[in-house]
Amino acid sequence: MATITMDPYYKAPKVAGFADVPGEEKERLIAEVVADPRFHDYLYGCYECGICVAACPSARFYDFSPRLIAQAAARRDVELMFQQMQEDIWECSQCFSCLRCPRGNNPGGIITVMREVAVNNGLASAREALEGYSRIIYKIMSTGTQVSPDMLQPDAFPDWGPEVADVSESLALWRRALPPETHHTTTTGWAVADRTLIELYLIWLETGALDMISQVDEGLHMILEEVMEERLEEEGIER
């Protein structure tokens, strides 16, 4: 008689809808998660009390549980953690309500680290989760402000009501009607100085943040790299 030892929470890969990979690959990915310097600050074992689940917004609307994240990490359950990296982690709202954990865990923080590893390794889940998200990455990395007034387009936010169209129609004038001198912009949240932008580019390049983009969107990475290199060259900055 076969003994069932499989974790009851583990969904077979074909059920979860992602391709399986060899065990060593999973071990490698999870080792990367555990090696993050923040990981040990985020995990102190788990009472299985479920307080984090009660506080978690994503648990209310998805098949998702911060308790499972903490438990899988505490047990180093490589299979389950890999599965979570393929779907669960992208359901988290990163609100950090789960910091209410009586054990002092930070399931949301563990998820941040798992996401970073998923991006760094170009996992299918990361590519899928970031589909349609490229323009945001472009905005933040190339202009220095993530949100700009001209993003308020009625076709991008049809569910936000007719006021979005009002804003977009009168955008330039309404921006000029703002008293703060830094607010007259339409393509950035505020006016960012040239020098500031160059410093930001150097940060992306020096810390490897730009390289991460190539794992999830090669085209975007190329465009960003070109924009940054060109600007640095103009300034005569050598790296």
Place this chain on the structure above:
Amino acid sequence: MTTVPVEMIKTKKERFDRVPDRRSADFHEELFRLEDAGELIVQRVPEDFVAVPTKYGVTKKIPRGHLWHHKSCGQCGHIPGYSTSIYWIMRKLGYDYHDPRDQTSCTAWNYYASATSNQAAQAAVALRNFAAAYETGYFPLIHCGTSYGHYKEVRAEIMRHPELRAQVRKVLEKLGKPLVMPEEIVHYSEYLYALRDEIKQNQVRDFSGIGVTVHPACHYYKLVEGDAIYDPDVYQGQRTAVVTGLATALGADVREYSTWFDCCGFGFRHILVQRDFTRSFATMRKIEVMKEEANPDVVLTHDTGCVTTLDKSQFAAQAHGRNVGVPVMSEAQFAALAMGAHPFRVCQLHWHSANYRPLLEKMGIDWEKAWAEFQDEVGRLERNEKEFSTWEDVGV
């Protein structure tokens, strides 16, 4: 008889150690120790400050003036009455500030949405901004709750991990900037809370009949919780006092509802690419509960994402006949209105979606007249009689 392989199980278990008392320690001591060791510079809070109590009893210094406004991309971009009101209040109260161009977003919205960044990059962005503030001599005031929360995370990481400090220092050296950490990381809602009596003294509109529900921002008081302001006089010190403390000081009727501690549903990536979740959570767990249990005239909150989520999510829910329809704004806009600010030329309510007109009427504001005044100003701009509206135009 089966032998339970306890030893085998034990080898698979990790050992977890933690100090029994979960209260976060006062970080100042370590910060100053690092300064003494030449690891970083601590930018001191300006002399003129208000001392306020935080969650575990550590006193926090909130400077009154000489502030470097660390703006929020979501506020400036989509809710510009938010930042405009903060400046307007400072000007009205006569405190000086600097509104820098040498500032980037904290980039944490993107980080929490997509993880397309890393610990060192996030820390370097934060510390570049802190260094930029230090160079001007003005003290940073953080407008966004997420920037505030994320910067507190960065502070903890920088203090705890010498390798990260070394890595970030190297990056900053390339930019010609020193490694600076402010003595306190201050959120604008703490500033307004600390100055609530001065704001009250300048109140010109009666808010005694205004029903308010407060939504506290997760990244303000859940993320690195020890910094958040808790006041024995507000909720008996059991919940954060910001927003509520100010609304109460202004005489508004702050009402209870049962999902106060819930998130708004913003979700960082969800608001951008998976809004069905955001809309459902914001309306079903927050707005509808508030309406049913407290029927407020306005929802006040103190973070970029929360204002956007709670305001913008209502339109689709309304189309489905749900019990929604209440204006949402920051307590900065609310306080500015109390002090006589123009609802459109200062508070910029036309950028909001849920109907705010009944609220303005209840505040005694003739919104039709105010809108006509705003349109007149837009006309002047359109005819190029002036390039921009100015602070003088709005009386400060």
